[in-house]
Amino acid sequence: AQTVTQSQPEMSVQEAETVTLSCTYDTSENNYYLFWYKQPPSRQMILVIRQEAYKQQNATENRFSVNFQKAAKSFSLKISDSQLGDTAMYFCAFVGGGSNYKLTFGKGTLLTVNP
């Protein structure tokens, strides 16, 4: 079974600074996708960024980028130029064919951006 571990329950960062959220996962599959989802307070979860396991190049989406280390099974999210609107729970998630394409989420990291 796949597992996703987020070891940082809470983090904080000053506005305009950079922060990195950690995620590790465990799987025996070779073909899979990894995701970061954002869940703002009392608002719905949205996809931030995703990474295909067979691609070596790290995904980027504007201020969001990932550091994907396949051998180490690590998938961290870097947020540059943090904004107040980035305050949210961030969930790392995994999907692979062996899990019937079922998303497995980590427990989340609560990120607070301070003015």
Place this chain on the structure above:
Amino acid sequence: EAGVAQSPRYKIIEKRQSVAFWCNPISGHATLYWYQQILGQGPKLLIQFQNNGVVDDSQLPKDRFSAERLKGVDSTLKIQPAKLEDSAVYLCASSLGYLAGDPLQETQYFGPGTRLLVL
């Protein structure tokens, strides 16, 4: 494009009562998911539908939870009777579905959730 709709947004019931949640997915999305998110944890899949058929309900407590997706569009999730440990946010999500291509690429779009408190 309208997003995933859920109702009610909040519900408070007493244990042993029954409750039902409703979800309307994004138009054209064949796959629908129900998740349970307990405070401090990530969402856990309860059931997944492809059109009106069940793909995965391995983590659905079938002695008290039931779900249906009539006509392959809207879905309802029911709990009967509710227990204290059912207090959670129930999220509905939808995606295009496997026929759209590689299922690994599926992006799930989430609704706002229903927050349930069982007293």
